[in-house]
Amino acid sequence: MKPAAFNDGWTYRDRVPVGAAGTWLSCWLAERYQHSAGEVWRQRIHSGELDCNGQRLTADRRLAGGEAVLWRRPPWLEEAIPDQWETIHDDGDLLVINKPSGLPVMPGGGFLLHTLTALLEPTGARPVHRLGRFTSGLQVCARDPMTRAALSKQFRPEGSCRKVYQAWAQRVPGLEQGQTLTVTNDVVERQHPLLGWVWGPEPLKQEPIRKRLTARSELELLERTAEGDRLQVTITTGRPHQIRIHLAQLGSPLLGDPLYLLNREISATATPGDGGYRLHAWQLSGLPHLGETTLQVDPSVEGDQALRNSINREK
Template identity: 65%
Template sequence: MLSAVMASRYGHSPRDVWDSRIRSGELLLNGQSLQNDVPVGSRDVVQWRRPPWLEPAIPDQWSVVYDDGDVLVINKPSGLPVMPGGGFLQHTLSALLMEASRSAGASQVPKPVHRLGRFTSGLQVCARRPQTRAELSRQFRPEGGCRKTYLAWANPVKGLRADQPLVVTTDVVERVHPLLGWVWGPDPFDGEPLRRRLHARSELRLLKRCDQGDLVEVAISTGRPHQIRIHLAQLGSPLLGDPLYLPQQRINAAAVPGDGGYRLHAHTLALENGLHLSCVAGSGFAPGELLLAASQEL
């Protein structure tokens, strides 16, 4: 039945909710509105006409780090989604850039080349010309020439010293998640069912150690989904306040990747054309009483 198929594929809503949506006329089957649950086959086309919803408030202001008329790099605030998803459509960086460009009468709209997590702040690269976006996208791939460093507040990382970087090369893997079906996470090494795995590499350097945790600089070249959060969780030292990735490679079944609470900042960026950029983390980056001291260090 259609309700069972939708509940299986889109686990954010149980079968009875999908059945209610079908009966209210929200779902179309092969272009025809439905009033009751029906059987479906592999060749059927299903559409969901989702009613309008109120999107959560977001920070909608940012500073421009670089703009040459084609490439635009901003300091994205924590809490701003880059692309639609997770209940956000208009309250996203991509939508705000389009709206601002139209208001200014610009002929080309800056569009994101990559995607920082909603609660990751820092350097977000956009480009106006399709050719530029394609070239920059190539550089952001694992085999590309883009180099990025992040600042992260993590639980104390065992074995990490200021004078000795730590390289992490464990895979990020897709694990079962009750709300999403599958989610990227650390390798549990316990026989848990996995769907995919991707090679990833992170290099960690300790900047500051205190009672609350470690301030770590992380250099990445692979850019896998949630890579830094996952690699620190793999080490048993997840980001401070991370609601999803827990110690001992566990995943919180009640949380999703878009939930906030962690502190992660895209700090520096180097592109193949020699462009090197950096931006300072905002005032809310450091936890608690560390705020002033950490801001001075950064």
């Protein structure tokens, strides 16, 4: 494990649109970055953390539109993360690892240096796609930028990549052994009090939707227990949190999922980066760089116990 530690802070840059002319800077920032209220942004301005057009600010100001805004975020504490993994394939360029649950792939959600991207930096490899922080399994990386670009195309909906996951969910009604259930509902962007907007299932009640993306998942039942179903889920579209959202759409969220709830509801206090569920990237095929090879890494026994502990904490 890599212990919790402070980073060196980070500088964020943005450009104010012309349409924001006349708006207070703190109000514009609060609207754009809804993780912080206007009063918090005003405190940051008064502390000298923000520049506008190269000038350090000490007081809030009205915008003219077009300004270059810079925020020097002070160092913050990053959580402890697992920093060891199994290498599944490495040919000197293409690198495929078995990512442990709990390791963020890229910066975001409070993580900057405690990420797979940062840990891989000495090797020259960088992630091609992004598994969720608490999703374990096959994570594809590459060292050559041209290889990363070519592989990235294969992970898009029109690409050849076939991704198969194992998911532990509440019982899926009507799904029996030997059957395949295809889910084609869109994933939609819904309002969220902490994040502003978050991807989720179609709501049962009418509410604002900012954007929608087509998605396709194929479900097969691998095992049914008193706790729920272990599913094989095959996807080609790879939308944000697609498997979690499609299972919530069916009324069978992942066991222990703190964000996507029954009745297609979304928790007002959780975020996509919160854990408690179990999802494993199990098989990967269709990548030209691997030929006819199908990569597979089975889920760990430790993950089963962690899920049981999570479920027991909820009871």
